[in-house]
Amino acid sequence: MTQDIITFALPKGRLLPLVAGILRDAEILQIDLEKNGRRLVYNDPERGLRYLICRNADVPTFVEYGAADLGVAGKDVILEQGKDICELADLGFGQCKFVVAVPSSKLELYKDGLSGYLSHFGQLRVATKFPRVAEFYLRSKGLPGEVIKLSGNIELAPLVGLAEVIIDLVSTGRTLQENNLVAIDEIAEATARLVANRVSYRVKYKRIVSFTEAIKSSC
């Protein structure tokens, strides 16, 4: 019965071996997932488990709709999508941060904070891949501003006058440095999280909690 099966949505690509390692250590995953396989679904009927391999950014969607009970997704994806899901554990890897950055040449203008910075330009345009996070940040700071959604190479925007500020995900900060940008504020850490569907969390509570405990103690 579907009642007893637990379905995991796992991110494909570079994160998969890390996630699989943790699930293996937690003695949950006991079948082989191909490294670069094309298979999208793996069944482990013996243990009543199923694994879906999907894109990192789609994990919260599979989980929110209940197509998967549990999933592993980056906090960046969770924040940006604002999905209605439970966040059960911080898996600790995939360490990167949402930061607000400005060109180092303009850093001086920033000394009174963003509102001071804003007064020099008369407008605040924020280039980002994460419009929801950017909107939320502006609103929480009480700043008027326009969010400009780009698909990549965010660092380019302030160099060519498309935006005064960027909000981006950084891990080492090297890309910022290379483009003469300085981080002026941190919004959130974006490590990988174990997430659960709200209904599954209640209907399959016992199994999900025991998995959560096992995963927490193995990462």
Add this chain to the structure above:
Amino acid sequence: MENSGTVLMPGGVRDLLPGEARRKRDLEDKLLRLFRSWGYQEVVTPTFEYYEVLAPALGDMLHNQLYRFIDDRGQIMVLRPDMTTPIARLVSTRLQDQELPQRFCYTANVYRRESQAGRQREFYQTGVELVGAAGPDADAEVISLAAEALKLAGVEDFRITVGHVDVLTGVLKGAGFSAAEQEQAKIALSNKDLVAWEGLLAGSELSREKKKAVASLPYLHGGFEVFGQIEGLIQDEPAKRGLASLRRVWKILSDYGFREQVGIDLTLLRALGYYTGLVFECYVAGVGYPLCGGGRYDELLAKFGYPCPATGFALTMDRVLDALEKQELPFEKQIPDYFITGDDTDEVIKKARELRVNGFIVEVDLSERPRQEAIAYASRKGIPYILVMENPEEKVERSK
């Protein structure tokens, strides 16, 4: 986007085709009959009302989801975002002189702005409101009725989770969280953001002992056994009263035979702003959202000038239908029992009326087509009986 001949539909609204519409209607009829048998009377309220009347009674979330428009007199109107608020308005303004408790039920479409893809903007709710009864027996009645409704609908293996706002507040207060921390904790716990909850605990100035005591809060799930654990965590009066009423509700639900389906989860908080005490939600595996939600809203009617306790619930029909579909209950297809054709119009009409009065579904042929074509049409549709009314005598043929 250029509309090149295709007919566009806005997102978040849907058509119901014959099978779906029939299932929904049958279900609504069954549910309203059930509610009536418990003494609930159906009421209907308008689809739109004045913004200034409804808005002050709505919490932030519903307020942000309102569809507003300006009518031809320049008044701001809203499409109803739920039925609880309009019924509170109706009771407060027109039924204040009635003896309490008053019981109401409804089935209606409601409208909410949803930014998320996949969420319905128009959806169907069927539910009850029990006005003027403050005690746990009233809470137990509406939860039992919700359980009966799901059972009657044919939903298998549903679960009901019950929480209590005052008890949760009492636990957080008892642990020594500041008012601001209590709010943050409630947000984290109701979102089931356990990472944020642990962060909050780690950052708070609670003693190690207290931290340990409340760390288990998100895991206080289950039946009777959790009451004992909660008892040790609360001191203040509202929380004690809340816990006592949870115990009483638990007992009544057991008496109704729903012990297996019900669980306590203190971290259940419903997003709609008007809930004040006991709250509950119903779930089924495979449907990612609650099928049903409700609880106590003792302060809502006062916003319309009639201080009066109340409780109730709404089933989201779209999700109940979704659950039934996942159980692969086939749609009942409506196939007529009889197909009547023939050139004796008098007889055709007479026969059709006679059969319809006797409860049969009868389709009368409307086209002037050759007999064989008409019969072929009826057998393609799977109509078991085909009557041909020829002048002057009647022939009965059985297809197949």
